Amino acid sequence: MTANPAAxxxxxxxRALLLAARGTYSTAPNPAVGCVLLDAHGAVVGEGWHHRxxxxxxxxxxxxxxxxxxxxxxxxxxxxxxxHHGRTPPCADALxxxxxxxxxxxxxxxxxxVAGDGLRKLVAAGxxxxxxxxxxxxxxxxxxxxxxxxxxxxxxxxxxxxxxDGRTALADGSSQWITSEPARADVxxxxxxxxxxxxxxxxxxxxxxxxxxxxxxxxxGGRVPLRVVLDSRGRLEPDLKxxxxxxxxxxxxxxxxxxxxxxxxEARPAALQVEPMPADSTGRIDLHATLRRLAVLECNEVLxxxxxxxxxxxxxxxLADEIVLYVAPTILGETAQPSFVLPQPLxxxxxxxxxxxxxxxxxxxxxxxxxxxxxx
Numbered sequence: 001m002t003a004n005p006a007a008x009x010x011x012x013x014x015r016a017l018l019l020a021a022r023g024t025y026s027t028a029p030n031p032a033v034g035c036v037l038l039d040a041h042g043a044v045v046g047e048g049w050h051h052r053x054x055x056x057x058x059x060x061x062x063x064x065x066x067x068x069x070x071x072x073x074x075x076x077x078x079x080x081x082x083x084h085h086g087r088t089p090p091c092a093d094a095l096x097x098x099x100x101x102x103x104x105x106x107x108x109x110x111x112x113x114v115a116g117d118g119l120r121k122l123v124a125a126g127x128x129x130x131x132x133x134x135x136x137x138x139x140x141x142x143x144x145x146x147x148x149x150x151x152x153x154x155x156x157x158x159x160x161x162x163x164x165d166g167r168t169a170l171a172d173g174s175s176q177w178i179t180s181e182p183a184r185a186d187v188x189x190x191x192x193x194x195x196x197x198x199x200x201x202x203x204x205x206x207x208x209x210x211x212x213x214x215x216x217x218x219x220x221g222g223r224v225p226l227r228v229v230l231d232s233r234g235r236l237e238p239d240l241k242x243x244x245x246x247x248x249x250x251x252x253x254x255x256x257x258x259x260x261x262x263x264x265x266e267a268r269p270a271a272l273q274v275e276p277m278p279a280d281s282t283g284r285i286d287l288h289a290t291l292r293r294l295a296v297l298e299c300n301e302v303l304x305x306x307x308x309x310x311x312x313x314x315x316x317x318x319l320a321d322e323i324v325l326y327v328a329p330t331i332l333g334e335t336a337q338p339s340f341v342l343p344q345p346l347x348x349x350x351x352x353x354x355x356x357x358x359x360x361x362x363x364x365x366x367x368x369x370x371x372x373x374x375x376x
Contacts, residue, residue, distance in 0.1 A: 006017040008040070008042070008118045009076070009104055009130070010133065010134065010260075011078050012036045012038065012044075012076040012104075013036075013078070013104065013106055013133045013134045014073075014134065014216075014296075015034075015036050015047075015076075016034040016035055016036045016058075016076045016106070016310065017034060017078050017106070017134060017137055017138065017141060018034065019034030019035070019036070019047055019048070019049040019058070020032045020034030020049055020050070020088065020138075020141055021034070022034075022049050022051075022191060022230065022326070023049055023050050023051060023365075024141070024145065024259065025053070025192045025193060025218050025221070025223075026051060026062070026219055026220055026221030026223060027051070027052055027053060027218050027221070028053070028145075028195050028223060028298075028299075028300050028301075029053060029145075029148075029195065029298035029299070029300055029376075030050060030052075030053045030145070031050075031079055031142040031145040032049070032050060032078075032111050032141055032142055033040060033049065033057060033058040033059075033077065033078050033079045034047075034048070034049040034058050034077070034078050035047065035048045035049070035058035035059045035062040035075060035076065035077045035078070036062065036071045036075070036076040037062040037063065037064070037065070037066045037070050037073055037074070037075050037076075037100075038075075038076075039069045039070070039072070039073045040071070040072035040073050040101070042074075042281060043155070045065070045066040045069040045070065045073065046061075046062035046063060046064070046065035046066030046067075046070065047061070047062055047065060048060065048061025048062035048063075048064075048065065048081060049061065051221065052221035052222070052223070053221075053342050054179045056295065057082065057091050057150050057244075058077065058078075058091075059077060059081055059094055059095060060077065060091065060094060062075070063094055063098050064093070066098075066313070070098040070099065070100055071098065071099035071100070072100075072101050073097060073100055073101060073102075074100070074101065074102040074103070074104065075095055075100050075103045075104070076104045076133075076287060076320055077091075077105050077106070077107055078106045078107075078134075078138045079103075079105065079106065079107060079138065079142070080105045080107065080108045080109040080114060080116070080118045080119055080120065080139070080277065081094075081095055081103065081105070081118040081119075082109065082111075082114055082118055082269040083113075083114055083117040083118035083120075083121050083253075083318070084113045084114060085231050087119045090118070090121075091118070091121055092117075092118040092119075092121045093121075094124065095127070096121070096122065096125045096127065097101045100127060101127065101128065102127065102128040102129070102130075103119075103122050103127055103128070103129050103130075103131070104129075104130045104131075104133055105119065105129065105133075105304050106131075106132070106133055106134050106135050106137070106138035107131065107132070107135045107138045107139060108131055109150035110145070110146050110150050111149050112149070117232045119131065129350060131144070132318045133315050135143075139349065142195055142300075143301070143321075144153045144195070144299075144300030144301035145300045147321070148295050148298075148299070148300050148301070150288055152292060152295055153249075153291035153292055153294070153295050153319075154195065154196070154291060154294055154295055154300055154302040155195070155300065155301045155302070155321050155322075156291065156297045156300070156301075156302050156314060156319050156320055156321045156322075157190065157301065157304065157320075157321065157322050157323075157324055158304040158306075158311050158315070158320045158322070158323045158324070159190055159302050159303055159305050159323075159324045159326075160189065160311060160323070160326070160339050161175075161178050161179040161183065161187075161306065161311050161325075161326040161328070162178065162325060162326070162327055162328070162339050163178055163327070163328055163330045163331055163332040163336070163363065164327055164328065164329055164330060164331055165236045165332060165333070165335035165336075166338060166339045167332035167333070167337060167338060167339070168308060168336075168337050168338070168339050169332075169336060169337040170306075170332060170335075170336050170337070171335045171336060171337065172216070173206050175207070176207075177325045178332075179185070179327075179328045180328065180332065180363075180365050180366050181364065181366070182363050182364025182365075182366070183326040183328070183363045183364055185215065185367045186368065188213055188214055188215040188218065188325070188368060189213070189215070189218065190214045190303050190324060191211070191213045191225060192215065192218045192220055193223060193226070193301055193303075194225050194226060194252075194269040194301045194302060194303035195226065195294075195298070195299035195300050195301055195302065196227070196228050196250075196294055196297075196299045196301075196302045196303070196304070197211045197225050197226070197227050197228065197302075197303045197304075197305060198228045198229075198230065198290075198302055198304045198305070199211060199227075199228070199230070199304070199305050199306045199310075200229070200230050200231075200309070201229060201230065201231035201232075201233075201235050201236060202306075202307050202309070202310075203305070203310075204229055204231075204236065204242055204309045205235065205240070206307075206361050207235065208240050208242075209241065209242070209305070210239055210241045210242070210245065211225075211227045211242065211305065212224075212245075212247065213266050215227065221293070223340070224247060224248060225303075226248050226249075226250055226299065227242055227247065227248065227249040227250070227251045227299070227300075228249075228251075228290075229242060229252070229283075229295070230250065230252050230277075230285040230290065230310065231251050231252070231253050231257060231261075231285075232253055232254045232257055232279065232284055232285050233253070233254070233256070233257050233260070234253050234254070234256065234257030234259070234260030234261045235257075235343070236251055236261060237336050238264055238267075238277055243264060243268065243272060243331075244268070245271075246270070246271045247271060247272055248273075249271060249272050249273070250272040250273050250275065251265075251272070251273070251274045251275070252275055252276075252277040252285050252290055252293075253274060253275070253276060253277065253285070254276060254277070254279060254285075255276045258275065258276045260289040261274045269357075274341070275293070277289055277290060277293070277372045281353055282343060284313065285316060285321055286361075287313060287317050288317065288319070306335055307337075308338050308339055308340050308341040309341045311339070311340050311341075312341045312342045312343065313343055316342050316343050316353075318373075321368075321372065321373070322358065322370055322371060322372045323355065323370070323372075323373055324368065324369070324370050324371075325339070325368070325369045325370075325371065325372040326363065326366050326368055326369075327366060327367045327369060328366050329365060329366070342376065353373065354370055354373070354374040355371035355372060355373055355374060356371065357369065357370070357371060357374045357376050358370045360372060
């Protein structure tokens with residue numbers, strides 16, 4: 001019985017995506033990429049994945065493993081091979097020099113420096129190319145990189161922990177701990193995936209969070225997510241963890257707020273940076289400008305861990321690409337604080353933002369709901 005060529009392509013691309021996923025926590029600001037190489041007879045002779053920025057790309061590892069057996073073979077790669085000189089040479093050139101006959105890419109590279117040039121270079125060298133196998137899965141894997149390259153801003157995840165009646169803290173602000181230890185451990189993976197973790201000054205003052213990745217089992221490749229505090233009036237206090245633990249923290253403030261924080265920043269120049277940021281119509285830090293600046297700083301994904309007002313502002317501005325809500329089986333009552341406070345109350349149900357359940361699963365005794373905006 002003759003094997004189905006499409007099924008063969010699917011199987012090898014699925015394997016390449018599994019390899020690529022190994023770099024989820026360590027490759028930023030680069031995309032996570034995997035590669036599977038077959039010889040001329042269809043046998044797998046090399047595999048590779050991009051480990052971290054500055055190190056060889058997935059194709060290079062696979063070609064090294066395959067050696068001369070790559071000649072006349074097929075390469076399955078989860079992202080179009082690069083065509084430009086960055087910190088590493090172009091992978092398209094390496095595939096050409098190896099004598100590969102066919103290249104199957106899950107998706108075209110959204111980076112304007114590539115954007116089809118790698119595939120065109122392969123075609124010009126006589127290599128057969130195909131694009132689109134498991135493209136949706138490939139885009140999901142690198143959603144932050146795709147967002148930064150195509151929209152000029154990172155992918156934004158808003159994370160909250162709440163009771164079953166949608167409350168995130170008691171009236172006095174007490175919130176430790178509503179959700180379970182398994183849920184809090186799961187949050188560490190969200191933090192590890194993020195290039196930056198954003199919070200508001202209210203949360204910083206009330207909870208004194210560290211916003212660090214505490215799970216040592218996650219290999220970040222030496223990368224530390226940037227902590228970002230939105231502090232329009234310059235209220236960050238020197239004894240808060242975000243100001244004194246020596247890890248990278250960026251404070252976005254107004255001109256006056258930045259001036260108020262200048263002495264604190266001068267005392268801790270290695271870790272604490274303060275930047276003036278434009279205000280929106282309400283006088284708060286402009287969230288669109290914030291995300292554009294984080295994109296310039298090569299942040300692919302941003303995790304928002306904040307109070308109900310800042311979380312609600314991200315939703316109202318249409319900047320929340322997904323909401324991850326950990327729901328504990330408990331009730332806090334009507335006097336407790338809500339999950340979201342929208343800048344303007346809804347005048348009609350037709351104005352409500354609509355979401356779909358992208359994923360629902362149990363984490364310990366809690367539920368983890370992943371919601372994404374409904375495309376209209």
